[in-house]
Amino acid sequence: MDFFHVIVVLLESTIRVSVPLIFAALAGLFTERAGVFDIGLEGKMLGAAFAAGAVAAVTQSVWMGLLAAILISIALSLVHGYASITQRGNQIVSGVAINFIVAGSTVILGEAWFRQGGRTPALGEGSRFQTITFPFADSVREIPILGPIYSDLLSGHFLLTYVAFAMVPISWWILYRTRFGLRLRAVGENPGAVDTAGISVIWLRYRAVICCGILCGFAGAYLSLAMTAGFVKGMTAGKGYIALAALIFAKWRPFNIMLACLLFGFLDALAIRLQGNPLPLIGQVPVQLMQALPYILTVILLAGFIGKAIPPKAGGVPYVKER
Amino acid sequence: MDNIAIELRGIDKSFGPVHANKNINLKVRKGTIHGIIGENGAGKSTLMSILYGFYQADSGEILVDGKPVAIRDPNAAIAAGIGMVHQHFMLVENFTVLENVMLGAEDSQILNKGIAKARVELKRLEREYALEVNPDALIEELPVGLQQRVEILKALYRRADILILDEPTGVLTPAEADHLFRVLEQLKSQGKTIILITHKLREIMAITDEVSVMRRGEMVATRTTAETSVEELAELMVGRRVLLRVEKGEAKPGEVKLAVEGLTVKDGRGVTMVDNVSFNLRAGEIVGIAGVAGNGQSELLEAIAGIRRAVSGSVHLNGKPIDVTGHADPAELRDRGLAHVPEDRHHVGLVLKFEECENAILGYHHDKRYLNGVFLNIDAIREDAEKRIAEYDIRPPNPRLKTANFSGGNQQKIVLAREMERGPDVLIIGQPTRGVDVGAIEFIHKRIIEMRDQGKAVLLVSVELDEIRALSDRILVMFAGRVVGERDPDATEGELGLLMAGVEGRKEAAE
Numbered sequence: 001m002d003f004f005h006v007i008v009v010l011l012e013s014t015i016r017v018s019v020p021l022i023f024a025a026l027a028g029l030f031t032e033r034a035g036v037f038d039i040g041l042e043g044k045m046l047g048a049a050f051a052a053g054a055v056a057a058v059t060q061s062v063w064m065g066l067l068a069a070i071l072i073s074i075a076l077s078l079v080h081g082y083a084s085i086t087q088r089g090n091q092i093v094s095g096v097a098i099n100f101i102v103a104g105s106t107v108i109l110g111e112a113w114f115r116q117g118g119r120t121p122a123l124g125e126g127s128r129f130q131t132i133t134f135p136f137a138d139s140v141r142e143i144p145i146l147g148p149i150y151s152d153l154l155s156g157h158f159l160l161t162y163v164a165f166a167m168v169p170i171s172w173w174i175l176y177r178t179r180f181g182l183r184l185r186a187v188g189e190n191p192g193a194v195d196t197a198g199i200s201v202i203w204l205r206y207r208a209v210i211c212c213g214i215l216c217g218f219a220g221a222y223l224s225l226a227m228t229a230g231f232v233k234g235m236t237a238g239k240g241y242i243a244l245a246a247l248i249f250a251k252w253r254p255f256n257i258m259l260a261c262l263l264f265g266f267l268d269a270l271a272i273r274l275q276g277n278p279l280p281l282i283g284q285v286p287v288q289l290m291q292a293l294p295y296i297l298t299v300i301l302l303a304g305f306i307g308k309a310i311p312p313k314a315g316g317v318p319y320v321k322e323r
Numbered sequence: 324m325d326n327i328a329i330e331l332r333g334i335d336k337s338f339g340p341v342h343a344n345k346n347i348n349l350k351v352r353k354g355t356i357h358g359i360i361g362e363n364g365a366g367k368s369t370l371m372s373i374l375y376g377f378y379q380a381d382s383g384e385i386l387v388d389g390k391p392v393a394i395r396d397p398n399a400a401i402a403a404g405i406g407m408v409h410q411h412f413m414l415v416e417n418f419t420v421l422e423n424v425m426l427g428a429e430d431s432q433i434l435n436k437g438i439a440k441a442r443v444e445l446k447r448l449e450r451e452y453a454l455e456v457n458p459d460a461l462i463e464e465l466p467v468g469l470q471q472r473v474e475i476l477k478a479l480y481r482r483a484d485i486l487i488l489d490e491p492t493g494v495l496t497p498a499e500a501d502h503l504f505r506v507l508e509q510l511k512s513q514g515k516t517i518i519l520i521t522h523k524l525r526e527i528m529a530i531t532d533e534v535s536v537m538r539r540g541e542m543v544a545t546r547t548t549a550e551t552s553v554e555e556l557a558e559l560m561v562g563r564r565v566l567l568r569v570e571k572g573e574a575k576p577g578e579v580k581l582a583v584e585g586l587t588v589k590d591g592r593g594v595t596m597v598d599n600v601s602f603n604l605r606a607g608e609i610v611g612i613a614g615v616a617g618n619g620q621s622e623l624l625e626a627i628a629g630i631r632r633a634v635s636g637s638v639h640l641n642g643k644p645i646d647v648t649g650h651a652d653p654a655e656l657r658d659r660g661l662a663h664v665p666e667d668r669h670h671v672g673l674v675l676k677f678e679e680c681e682n683a684i685l686g687y688h689h690d691k692r693y694l695n696g697v698f699l700n701i702d703a704i705r706e707d708a709e710k711r712i713a714e715y716d717i718r719p720p721n722p723r724l725k726t727a728n729f730s731g732g733n734q735q736k737i738v739l740a741r742e743m744e745r746g747p748d749v750l751i752i753g754q755p756t757r758g759v760d761v762g763a764i765e766f767i768h769k770r771i772i773e774m775r776d777q778g779k780a781v782l783l784v785s786v787e788l789d790e791i792r793a794l795s796d797r798i799l800v801m802f803a804g805r806v807v808g809e810r811d812p813d814a815t816e817g818e819l820g821l822l823m824a825g826v827e828g829r830k831e832a833a834e
């Protein structure tokens with residue numbers, strides 16, 4: 001295998017592992033920009049993955065699976081919203097609670113319904129996403145450089161992969177070019193300004209939280225309907241936290257989020273690649289180090305070494321008018 | 324009979340235990356400037372926020388142009404033609420001026436069209452009212468005066484006919500305030516109605532047609548401005564006669580209590596904030612430090628109080644050195660007789676979420692009086708707090724109330740009571756009356772002079788030149804971190820002003 005080929009394969013798997021990160025980080029972008037911090041991305045993604053796996057297995061329809069994922073994820077978001085927006089609870093506590101509840105209940109429900117040790121039944125062709133092959137992908141593969149890039153890197157992904165990358169400019173457009181986006185960003189900075197401008201802070205934040213639910217639904221569905229054929233317990237394996245790290249690393253900006261997710265995805269892909277393959281000169285690189293790198297990079301960023309991450313000003317603080 | 328633009332009937336509002344507005348009635352005539360004065364905490368902002376729909380009244384009725392309207396939220400108020408410039412600006416700091424003006428009045432789902440329209444409209448308003456501001460500037464990069472302008476533009480953009488301004492001049496220089504008043508006059512001449520809230524009597528006399536006075540949640544009087552006087556309004560505000568100037572006898576300075584020698588302080592970025600400052604503070608005298616805010620006074624105070632490290636120089640308290648360049652410990656300094664009333668009482672002086680009685684012993688909690696072995700003696704603490712509350716007339720007189728629920732003046736009294744009542748040898752005070760009402764100012768000033776007469780040494784920092792001149796026995800003027808001159812308290816305002824602007828000082832230093 002020549003070096004170029006190795007790179008293509010590596011980048012291809014980078015894209016594959018980045019997709020759920022992009023969905024989840026964009027989901028976090030919507031709520032956090034509206035001032036609701038969300039550490040529960042992990043739980044929502046996991047709940048969505050389970051719902052997708054279970055419903056797709058039962059209905060034999062990938063679309064029903066996707067729909068279920070989105071609905072469950074929205075429902076969990078609304079729980080977080082109710083706790084942190086309406087009841088003005090602690091957003092971190094609420095998010096952590098969701099993570100725990102989902103981690104436990106998916107296993108219990110999965111076991112009760114399917115009796116496969118917390119898994120959902122393996123999905124067949126029709127009940128999961130298939131890769132999409134671009135026209136002429138096979139015939140142009142032989143063209144040097146451009147061929148493999150077109151046939152292996154760009155072609156041959158799942159529909160949701162393309163959706164994820166499309167969501168980056170779409171999210172940017174919503175946040176920066178629409179009325180909803182203007183108000184959403186405003187409510188994350190100074191809810192008082194939004195309130196006195198005659199806009200409901202509560203309703204606006206709920207809408208942001210719902211957007212987050214939808215995107216987390218996609219992330220979860222990708223895990224159990226595309227990346228693997230069915231739900232496996234704990235299958236998010238910390239991706240929600242990595243997405244959160246990517247969100248901070250990207251300083252709450254859509255295009256930065258894509259780059260951060262690709263970077264973190266690349267580290268992940270590299271870690272898998274390097275497993276058992278010592279590097280020349282350096283030798284064996286511990287996998288754990290590679291897995292910790294996203295967090296280490298984020299901490300370095302927060303410590304102020306790579307620019308400055310300024311979170312939305314009103315983030316994490318419930319809106320209280322009357323003390 | 325003139326038209327009534329706004330009528331409030333029986334407005335009542337409580338925040339938990341605080342009864343902020345009690346059965347308020349008010350009529351505002353169309354096309355006039357109507358002043359509302361009252362001490363801090365009188366309930367002015369609350370009343371106006373109810374009119375603007377920001378808070379909901381517990382009971383009462385609002386009439387606009389003679390018709391009752393239900394103002395359930397700011398949207399309803401905007402629809403009724405009411406605009407408000409809040410005391411604490413309601414702006415999104417990292418948005419541009421244009422975005423702030425548009426917010427909530429964007430016209431369409433997609434921003435592009437709205438932006439173009441807003442730009443045109445903003446230009447028109449700017450020209451009409453001489454309210455220039457760059458529409459693409461970020462709010463956080465604008466000085467406060469311009470931020471306020473944006474707030475006014477926001478209201479005008481929404482076509483407000485009735486404009487409420489809550490303490491608008493608190494953040495303005497005198498020149499900016501004059502400009503604001505000209506804008507208000509112009510708005511009035513176009514038939515708009517203006518409600519101006521302030522606690523500055525001079526402004527009321529200068530610009531309003533009528534004035535209503537609030538006191539402790541009640542509307543106590545409405546007067547035609549031309550037929551009233553500063554004295555009458557002050558009395559109505561406070562509920563008794565007030566002395567607008569302080570009376571004090573000769574100072575009898577004694578031995579040196581605090582000796583500052585070559586003190587130099589740098590800020591986090593390494594900029595010199597206090598530059599080689601030396602002075603002595605004697606028992607039985609008040610030394611005032613005058614200067615425009617930001618010329619190193621704050622840093623000087625903090626360095627002496629041991630909460631900011633100096634790079635060089637020395638400070639002696641009662642003849643013994645304070646480790647200002649090392650690890651000066653505020654708790655230890657307190658034990659050695661140095662009391663500090665910080666400039667920023669919200670962040671440094673008080674824990675707003677604590678009860679009053681807890682704040683009343685903050686920093687003195689290890690005093691044996693308040694302890695039962697290792698536990699706090701709650702009864703003793705409350706008893707002590709009640710005594711303090713009575714002495715300092717802290718209102719409401721409830722030691723269990725959350726400190727955040729006291730008005731600024733009363734919060735300041737809590738801090739003063741705490742620091743003054745231990746009988747310190749040296750008292751250093753920053754901005755003793757910032758955000759404090761007339762009645763409380765008089766009280767605080769008297770207390771400071773009493774301290775001096777008891778032979779305490781008082782170092783006073785204030786940006787209010789009047790206050791410095793009224794209280795001090797000697798005035799030091801700071802400019803750009805240096806003490807540029809020392810004057811008697813009978814120095815003219817002009818003379819001190821030149822020093823503060825750094826004009827005179829340079830000459831003096833050169834000689």
Ligand SMILES: Nc1ncnc2c1ncn2[C@@H]1O[C@H](COP(=O)(O)OP(=O)(O)O)[C@@H](O)[C@H]1O
Nearest residue numbers: 321322323338343363364365366367368369728
């Ligand atoms: N949002 C609020 N929550 C609780 N208490 C408040 C709130 N706003 C004001 N208060 C209390 O109501 C009283 C009146 O305050 P305010 O209307 O701000 O007075 P003013 O504007 O005249 O200084 C004060 O005691 C204040 O502490």
Ligand SMILES: [Mg+2]
Nearest residue numbers: 367368410490
């Ligand atoms: Mg007020």
